[in-house]
Amino acid sequence: MVNTWDQLEKLQPTILRMLKNSLLKNRVAHAYLLEGLKGVGKKEVALLFTRALFCEEKIDGYKPCESCHNCRRILNGNHPDVHIVEPDGLSIKVDQIRELQAEFAKKGVESLKKVYLLIHADRMSVSASNSLLKFLEEPNAQTTAFLITEQPQQILPTILSRCQVLTFQPLPPQVLVNRLIENGVVPTKAPLLASLTNNLEEALALNVDEWFAQAQKIVVKLYEVLDKNPLEAMVTLQNDWFGHFKEKEQIYLGLDLLLLIVKDLLYIQINKEGNIVFKGEIERLKKYALRASSRRIQNQMSAILEAKRKLQANMNPQLMMEQLVLNLQEGSSIV
Numbered sequence: 011m012v013n014t015w016d017q018l019e020k021l022q023p024t025i026l027r028m029l030k031n032s033l034l035k036n037r038v039a040h041a042y043l044l045e046g047l048k049g050v051g052k053k054e055v056a057l058l059f060t061r062a063l064f065c066e067e068k069i070d071g072y073k074p075c076e077s078c079h080n081c082r083r084i085l086n087g088n089h090p091d092v093h094i095v096e097p098d099g100l101s102i103k104v105d106q107i108r109e110l111q112a113e114f115a116k117k118g119v120e121s122l123k124k125v126y127l128l129i130h131a132d133r134m135s136v137s138a139s140n141s142l143l144k145f146l147e148e149p150n151a152q153t154t155a156f157l158i159t160e161q162p163q164q165i166l167p168t169i170l171s172r173c174q175v176l177t178f179q180p181l182p183p184q185v186l187v188n189r190l191i192e193n194g195v196v197p198t199k200a201p202l203l204a205s206l207t208n209n210l211e212e213a214l215a216l217n218v219d220e221w222f223a224q225a226q227k228i229v230v231k232l233y234e235v236l237d238k239n240p241l242e243a244m245v246t247l248q249n250d251w252f253g254h255f256k257e258k259e260q261i262y263l264g265l266d267l268l269l270l271i272v273k274d275l276l277y278i279q280i281n282k283e284g285n286i287v288f289k290g291e292i293e294r295l296k297k298y299a300l301r302a303s304s305r306r307i308q309n310q311m312s313a314i315l316e317a318k319r320k321l322q323a324n325m326n327p328q329l330m331m332e333q334l335v336l337n338l339q340e341g342s343s344i345v
């Protein structure tokens with residue numbers, strides 16, 4: 011799938027406007043640091059800009075045509091003057107940077123231009139970082155670098171100072187909802203997925219994940235029994251929750267789902283049903299919202315956020331969940 015300039019401009023308008031101006035004014039930087047959450051389009055924008063640099067038939071002076079010889083080869087990943095470096099195992103090693111330097115010491119195969127992308131630039135080893143720094147200190151006028159990262163704080167300040175930093179914004183949930191629907195996700199499921207991740211691929215994977223489908227049912231069931239006697243809620247916790255939510259990341263996801271249910275109740279109470287993400291449970295949620303006071307809902311949201319904090323602080327997950335269920339039940343009869 012080709013990510014065109016117009017498509018990516020809708021996702022990251024500020025970034026694309028800056029890049030457009032640099033192309034039109036012929037002020038392309040030697041090195042760019044593209045930082046932001048996973049799935050916000052960093053690599054796609056770097057490759058788009060690379061196509062614009064090599065394009066033989068630019069539209070309006072800055073948009074790659076996507077059909078010329080250079081555009082097609084970059085799209086296919088086989089342009090001789092475009093190099094992508096990714097971690098070899100857990101890190102980008104010094105030998106990878108040295109190979110890149112050796113390659114760039116040669117004359118461009120088809121032009122003087124050369125571009126390299128460092129994916130997960132924060133994972134460079136110390137020696138690789140130092141080697142890259144020397145590379146950046148002696149820039150070739152026709153060389154452009156893109157350092158792509160989700161963790162800019164892990165990159166040497168001396169490297170950061172030699173890059174133009176482009177900060178990517180999280181995708182608006184509705185944008186991701188639309189993209190999910192375009193990729194075949196049922197419209198009633200897309201808002202929930204978009205509320206859990208900002209990454210299209212992760213959302214699509216969750217959509218077909220049987221574990222996740224079962225997780226939703228368990229979370230809804232747990233909230234449903236909170237209004238009943240405390241014993242039933244604890245039985246559900248023991249029989250359903252603990253057997254399903256085992257890993258720390260799974261428990262986080264379960265707490266996020268629980269928090270989204272409570273947020274949905276709040277949206278119902280303030281007449282913003284369009285913001286609900288558990289759209290398949292709307293009738294059931296309306297019944298819960300009628301029985302709960304706004305104070306109770308706010309207290310439940312606070313309790314879930316506190317539970318997430320405790321989990322982050324490595325509190326025993328079973329004890330944390332038992333405490334959370336008791337806290338969520340407090341005031342359950344208040345209307």
